[in-house]
Amino acid sequence: MRIHCNDEQLEVPEDCSLVSIIQRFNEQEGALAVAVNQTIIPTSRWQLQTLEEGDVVDIFTLVAGG
Amino acid sequence: MLNASEYSRYSRHLLLDDFDEHAQRRLNNAKVTLFGVGGLGCQVASALAAAGVGEMVLIDDDTIEISNLPRQWLFTEKDIGQKKAEVARTRLLAMQSACTFHCITNFNDIAARDAHLTTSPLIIDCTDSFTSRLAINALAVTHSVPLISAAASGFIATATAFNPEISGPCYACPEYNSEQSLTCFEQGIFSPVVAIAGQLQAMMALSYLSGIRNPEWGSLHHFNGQNLLMRQFNIQKNPDCPTCSKIHRSEDHAHSL
Ligand SMILES: [Zn+2]
16 A cells, blocks of 8 residues: 655555554654654554555654754 | 723734734733743743733743854843843843743742742743753643743754643653754754744744634644745644643642542
């Protein structure tokens, strides 16, 4: 199935887990915020959350400066 | 309701849709607690004071350094070495003599801080670390006070409003891996980016305090200064949240007594 991740199209297996997508981005520095269809997914749910065809995943670094 | 001088001073507010004398009066009667008078805090405090917010608590134990000057526009070269909260009060009073400022320059003065929190209907988090943001969020949940939190680093600015009064999500609900978050020390910061983050906070605070519009509670507004794109994400209440599922709000506590 096909999903969108950070503006890229990805071909992934059915029932692909969110955490497997995040692992592709683990070279990013810092704490990650991850959203599926614009909703932020708490870190403790990354493992269990599965993705569906057409889902939009956004992975970005959380900033804390000010 | 407003006198002649106030009427001229705030005439451009009064021309806005939804904004009237009552809205301006609500700003004049509002009290806000501001944590941090750095890049974000200078923006928020200036915008709120200029707009007529009546009372502000400025909490910061930092002193002004030369590296602050590119983005902390309330401070000048002559202020280096002085307390940020106190210099900010002097500058802001010149801009808005009707505003009452309370400075807390010692983070350990918990009694003074908590006394203000019980009479302040809004907390604005303008601090610069993940640790302080989590602590301020816990205070907002405990005191059941709405919180407007923002952050900026590199070219990214974020801002979110939380409302524990309506049992909405809190800052800790996403359970971010906090040890790894980025600060301006690691990434640098471009001054317009932190100004935008601060002005997003000011926008939400002034709309809320004047009563013209509530923020979208739990909406994470994300601005990228490299492509000027603004995006919006939704934070949901997490029943396993390390903060809001654990802390008893002062109201709940009062009921249980
Ligand atoms: Zn929470």
